Amino acid sequence: MSTGKKRGMTRRFFVKALGIGAAGTAALALGGFVRAQDEQHRVDGPEDVDGAFHPDVFLTVTPDSTILLAIPKAEMGQGTTTGYVTLVAEELGVSPGRITYYYADGAPEYRTMGGMQLTGGSTAIIEGWPLMRKVGATARDMLLAAAAAVSGVPAAKCRITDDGITAGGKVLTFGSLCTEAAKQPVPENPTLKNAKDYAHVGKPGVRVDARPKTNGTAGFGIDVLRPGMKKAYVIHPPVFGATAKSVESAAAKAEKGVSHVVTIPAGVAVVADKFWQAKAAAQKVKVTWTGGHDTVSTSALSAKYATEPLPTDGKNAIDEGDVDAALAAANTERVHTVRYSAPYLAHAPMEPQNFTAHVTDGRCELWGPTQSPTVVQEAAAQLLGIERNDVVVHTTFLGGGFGRRSGLDFALEAVACSQAVGGPVQVIWTREHDMQGGFYRPIAFAEYKAALGDGGKPAAIDVQLAVPPIFKDMGGMGGAGMPDWVPPGLRSFIARKLMKALASGALIPDVIGAEGSWNYGGETLRVHTAPLDVPVPVTFWRSVGHSYSAFFAEAFVDELAEKADQDPVAYRLALLEGQPRAQAVLKKAAAMAGWRHDGWKTPLKDGVGRGVAVHESFGSYVAQVVEARVESGSITVEKVFCAADVGVAVTPDLVKAQMEGGIIYGMSAALMQKIDIEAGKVVQENFDTYPAVRMHESPVIDVHVMASAEDPGGAGEPGLPPIAPAIANAVYRVTQKRLHALPLTVG
Amino acid sequence: MPITLNINGKDRTVDVPGDVPLLWVIREELEMTGTKFGCGRSLCGACTVHIDGQATRSCVLPVEYAAGKAITTIEGLAPPDAPHALQDAWVAENVPQCGYCQSGQLMSAAALVAQNPAPTDADIDAAMTGNICRCGTYPRIRKAIHRAAAEMRENATAKKGLPVLQDAPAGAPATGASGSSKTGGQP
Numbered sequence: 027m028s029t030g031k032k033r034g035m036t037r038r039f040f041v042k043a044l045g046i047g048a049a050g051t052a053a054l055a056l057g058g059f060v061r062a063q064d065e066q067h068r069v070d071g072p073e074d075v076d077g078a079f080h081p082d083v084f085l086t087v088t089p090d091s092t093i094l095l096a097i098p099k100a101e102m103g104q105g106t107t108t109g110y111v112t113l114v115a116e117e118l119g120v121s122p123g124r125i126t127y128y129y130a131d132g133a134p135e136y137r138t139m140g141g142m143q144l145t146g147g148s149t150a151i152i153e154g155w156p157l158m159r160k161v162g163a164t165a166r167d168m169l170l171a172a173a174a175a176v177s178g179v180p181a182a183k184c185r186i187t188d189d190g191i192t193a194g195g196k197v198l199t200f201g202s203l204c205t206e207a208a209k210q211p212v213p214e215n216p217t218l219k220n221a222k223d224y225a226h227v228g229k230p231g232v233r234v235d236a237r238p239k240t241n242g243t244a245g246f247g248i249d250v251l252r253p254g255m256k257k258a259y260v261i262h263p264p265v266f267g268a269t270a271k272s273v274e275s276a277a278a279k280a281e282k283g284v285s286h287v288v289t290i291p292a293g294v295a296v297v298a299d300k301f302w303q304a305k306a307a308a309q310k311v312k313v314t315w316t317g318g319h320d321t322v323s324t325s326a327l328s329a330k331y332a333t334e335p336l337p338t339d340g341k342n343a344i345d346e347g348d349v350d351a352a353l354a355a356a357n358t359e360r361v362h363t364v365r366y367s368a369p370y371l372a373h374a375p376m377e378p379q380n381f382t383a384h385v386t387d388g389r390c391e392l393w394g395p396t397q398s399p400t401v402v403q404e405a406a407a408q409l410l411g412i413e414r415n416d417v418v419v420h421t422t423f424l425g426g427g428f429g430r431r432s433g434l435d436f437a438l439e440a441v442a443c444s445q446a447v448g449g450p451v452q453v454i455w456t457r458e459h460d461m462q463g464g465f466y467r468p469i470a471f472a473e474y475k476a477a478l479g480d481g482g483k484p485a486a487i488d489v490q491l492a493v494p495p496i497f498k499d500m501g502g503m504g505g506a507g508m509p510d511w512v513p514p515g516l517r518s519f520i521a522r523k524l525m526k527a528l529a530s531g532a533l534i535p536d537v538i539g540a541e542g543s544w545n546y547g548g549e550t551l552r553v554h555t556a557p558l559d560v561p562v563p564v565t566f567w568r569s570v571g572h573s574y575s576a577f578f579a580e581a582f583v584d585e586l587a588e589k590a591d592q593d594p595v596a597y598r599l600a601l602l603e604g605q606p607r608a609q610a611v612l613k614k615a616a617a618m619a620g621w622r623h624d625g626w627k628t629p630l631k632d633g634v635g636r637g638v639a640v641h642e643s644f645g646s647y648v649a650q651v652v653e654a655r656v657e658s659g660s661i662t663v664e665k666v667f668c669a670a671d672v673g674v675a676v677t678p679d680l681v682k683a684q685m686e687g688g689i690i691y692g693m694s695a696a697l698m699q700k701i702d703i704e705a706g707k708v709v710q711e712n713f714d715t716y717p718a719v720r721m722h723e724s725p726v727i728d729v730h731v732m733a734s735a736e737d738p739g740g741a742g743e744p745g746l747p748p749i750a751p752a753i754a755n756a757v758y759r760v761t762q763k764r765l766h767a768l769p770l771t772v773g
Numbered sequence: 774m775p776i777t778l779n780i781n782g783k784d785r786t787v788d789v790p791g792d793v794p795l796l797w798v799i800r801e802e803l804e805m806t807g808t809k810f811g812c813g814r815s816l817c818g819a820c821t822v823h824i825d826g827q828a829t830r831s832c833v834l835p836v837e838y839a840a841g842k843a844i845t846t847i848e849g850l851a852p853p854d855a856p857h858a859l860q861d862a863w864v865a866e867n868v869p870q871c872g873y874c875q876s877g878q879l880m881s882a883a884a885l886v887a888q889n890p891a892p893t894d895a896d897i898d899a900a901m902t903g904n905i906c907r908c909g910t911y912p913r914i915r916k917a918i919h920r921a922a923a924e925m926r927e928n929a930t931a932k933k934g935l936p937v938l939q940d941a942p943a944g945a946p947a948t949g950a951s952g953s954s955k956t957g958g959q960p
Contacts, residue, residue, distance in 0.1 A: 101871075102871050103869070103870030103871030103872065103908045104870070105870070232864055232865065232867060233867050233869070235869075235872070236863065236864040236867060236868070236869055237860075237864055238872075239863075239869035239871075239872025239875050240856070240860040240863045240864060240868075240869060240872075240875060240879060241807070241847065241848070241850070241851075241853065241856070241860060242805075242806070242807020242808070242846070242847035242848045242876050243807070244872050245806070246809075246873055248806075248809070248810065249806035251804060251806070257801075300797065300801045300802070301797065301801060302789075302793050302794070302797035302798075302801060374907060375871070375873075375907055376809070376811050376817065376819055376871065376873040376874045376905065376906070376907050376908075377809070377811075377871070377873045378810065378811070423871070423872065423873075424871060425809070425871050425872070425873030425874075426871045426873060426907050426908060427871075428907075454810070456813055457811065457812040457813060457814070457817075679867050680867065683867055683870060683910070683913070686909050686910075686912055686913070687870055687908045687909035687910070688909070689909065690906075690908075690909025690911065691907065691908070691909055694907075712812055712813075712814055712816055713812055713814075713816040713817050713905060714814070714816055718905050718907060719909070719911075720901075720902050720903075720904075720905060720911075721897065721898055721901040721902050721904070721911045721914070721915070722898035722899075722901075722902045724909075724911035724912060724915075726912070727912050
């Protein structure tokens, strides 16, 4: 049921605020910039209960005493739901299980991150730490005030429990206080609990979404069932950028259950009652494609940048001191240079991409696994020519995200299909679609150069990077991040122009692509990054730039330590002067592993070497020591010791789980994964050619989460960057061969 | 072509060609979405069900070959009010992250412990190698299998009740999203 409720700042309000009056409004209207309807189309959500108490847009208390929390983030396994519920429960004074959570529907008031409702960058807990505690405390204060008003017992003497508020020996249910609570003033800055009083934050606990994920009831995007919904299999072009020139669809249309074969921007959609019908019928469709980028070759690129100078026409992300002078002045045998490379990577979450859309007159309702409802709303609105806030997005559980589900491509396919057929359509991608559908972690080439000074320390560091910038495919997100009052056409125009300019490197360096290139600082340090122009879509992949930069940096510093004939741990500790949190995790990981500071040169035992890496990313510090066996031309990671400082760990066991997960996800990439593209075609297609670590390959992982009172840093991504270099450094101990390319191979 | 399947103890008749994979019959004809699609080529294990107690990848099994056999899906592993020891162990050990692979993981693990009450790490490796988890929950899966197997052995010999394991109470919505997957509506 749609309610057409007003939400947030409407365009009418903005016009008023501008003070441009009736004439100005008319002018804008003439210009086509002011639309007739400025309220957001909504469908009823769990919070729409008569008589409910809404202290803010996040929390709802219903007359039957249900406490509802709208989570403005996506749950992709990282445990944000549990983190947010725990924070609210802590301040409110109930147990986490007392709160019923659901996912916010994309309404403007949930756009808490860069103008978007967005989950990524390991920021959810960083954002939630102040926000969710305030939500809990606000509700607490207002409910206590209500209890006081109703009972006559002072609020300070009332106590909140799971059953309600105890006031003077009586228990008032939350539901009974709804009306009175709504009358109370909303506290500006409610008092937050002292850490020493925490009952839930920082304690062992079970994630709130565990049970449904063990019995088949957890609903993912692919599980969405809508009345009258059709399923679509979209035939994608064989190379990126090609379009369908002609389509022979008679045979497919004759198949049972098939209702449409229709060309959409992404390819040719076969629509049927069931996905198995659409998939089978698609094999009978003949498409002639035209255009597209059919000369892309990753092997040619890799061969080129194995030896040719990296482009120098980019920008410096860091430029301290005079690196050129320092290098020129150094003795050549004191200059160490290494070339590195990392391939394109697919995300390959277990749930293939999918989305469900229902386009009706001037509106669109969507269901699916997305990291950003706003990105989807923006894309759908632009395609349909409707207002963004007339698009409602219901976020399901995500069967893995890893950055890929911040994209709009798979959702847009569902919108286009629904528009074409005039009813709800679910698009499902096969694993082949998913692995070959682009939006990869960018390919990356680097040259690291150091001039060694006194005591073997690097006196000058020169880093050159060549990476296709993620900016080039971020137009959708750019538009999504702009406010509602910017007219849609203008949002799209500005976003495209802005992202194109950012991608060209003309405005600023590719700071995303260059992040984490050298975390050790230094007075003579340059990180130069040049944008590679390769027509392959790229996007955020778990830990983004750090996913390759940590390998480059930590493999390189290991070589510098060796040149200085120093213990790799001690060498790094000295370079980390002034970074006590990084030093602390490095020391801890070394201690956990029993690192032999005098015996680091020799393999741990026959065929088994130890390697170390430390890396800061997303506000957290992680160090890892890996024990890896090398024999018969293969690398086996046997043990990983991991020390992680994430600031306050709201849900320590889930932080631990994120470290384990980041290690295994990173290990798959480090040892097994690459996306090759030849003549524009992606070579890999399923888990046989793009493998992942399995149970029998999974190492013993020992994680220590450092105790900390610092504000939270991220947990979803920081566990990943150190694993590849730690493995490479361990392998070196056994083989005496440095590995400079990912994935790592021996023999 | 009408085919009668015995799923979780109930006979269900569907009218599909015999070569449609059992997975899609389960998911689309019967609208039972607990069994997942991950690869379509029996490479990932997300589609694992039991056929006469054996862990089987349903994405490559033509439905006609499942007729006349006892099919168990994740929904039928255990009644909601009496979870399998594995399911309780999964919760207690915070095994699931995204959760998408876990139906398949549990079905593979359940077949293992049904046949082998005291699996070693090597037994677990062999039984579970076909189930990919991209979130990296393997260490916890291993721990949970050992935990559940130990409880099941204890239960079998001492006839004690299962220990109460802390987990989210029944009040939390099953999907955390807009209602159950069946209706796509509100919780």
